[in-house]
Amino acid sequence: MSTPEERRAAEAANRAKERRREGLYAESEPFWKEEFPLTSAGEEYVQRREFTRYLLGASAAFAVGAVGAAAWANLQSANEGEPQAIIADDRIAPSSEYLFNYPTDKDPALLIRLPDGELRAFSQKCTHLGCVVYYQPEHERIFCPCHHGVFEPSTGDATAGPPERPLQKIDIEVRDGMIWAKGVQI
Numbered sequence: 001m002s003t004p005e006e007r008r009a010a011e012a013a014n015r016a017k018e019r020r021r022e023g024l025y026a027e028s029e030p031f032w033k034e035e036f037p038l039t040s041a042g043e044e045y046v047q048r049r050e051f052t053r054y055l056l057g058a059s060a061a062f063a064v065g066a067v068g069a070a071a072w073a074n075l076q077s078a079n080e081g082e083p084q085a086i087i088a089d090d091r092i093a094p095s096s097e098y099l100f101n102y103p104t105d106k107d108p109a110l111l112i113r114l115p116d117g118e119l120r121a122f123s124q125k126c127t128h129l130g131c132v133v134y135y136q137p138e139h140e141r142i143f144c145p146c147h148h149g150v151f152e153p154s155t156g157d158a159t160a161g162p163p164e165r166p167l168q169k170i171d172i173e174v175r176d177g178m179i180w181a182k183g184v185q186i
């Protein structure tokens with residue numbers, strides 16, 4: 001006594017045999033061709049259609065990715081950090097530094113008064129491997145003791161040693177006698 005599945009399989013095999021006899025399928029064609037009777041031209045059409053659909057999908061995904069990346073880059077170029085009072089303007093003399101934390105309590109930062117009285121603020125993290133940097137007014141430089149990295153104090157640009165990127169800048173403003181950090185340039 002055969003099961004329904006066995007009966008269905010036997011019927012399909014018989015149908016396939018009849019079709020082969022009628023010359024509709026080559027002997028080498030697999031049984032599934034009977035259930036999904038695509039000619040090779042049809043197969044090619046389906047493949048082309050699938051491929052076109054795949055290309056359109058990939059293009060759309062790429063476009064969405066590009067827009068997302070641009071939006072992310074825009075966000076990244078925006079300043080980050082809440083305004084924060086650093087120190088009274090008259091408490092930092094020319095050719096000196098004041099250490100503070102910004103934008104969070106865990107981010108060491110450096111406020112510098114240049115010899116000409118201009119103020120600059122940078123992240124204190126060296127852009128090589130993250131050691132803390134110090135202002136050395138006697139050498140007119142910001143210095144990283146770890147691998148002797150050197151940065152230009154008025155721009156934060158890397159000028160010697162292993163660092164290749166400038167120090168991260170912090171926007172500052174003097175308002176009512178107080179120096180404020182206004183955001184980190186990313």
Ligand code: FES
Binds near residue numbers: 131
């Ligand atoms: S960590 Fe500053 S020079 Fe290497």
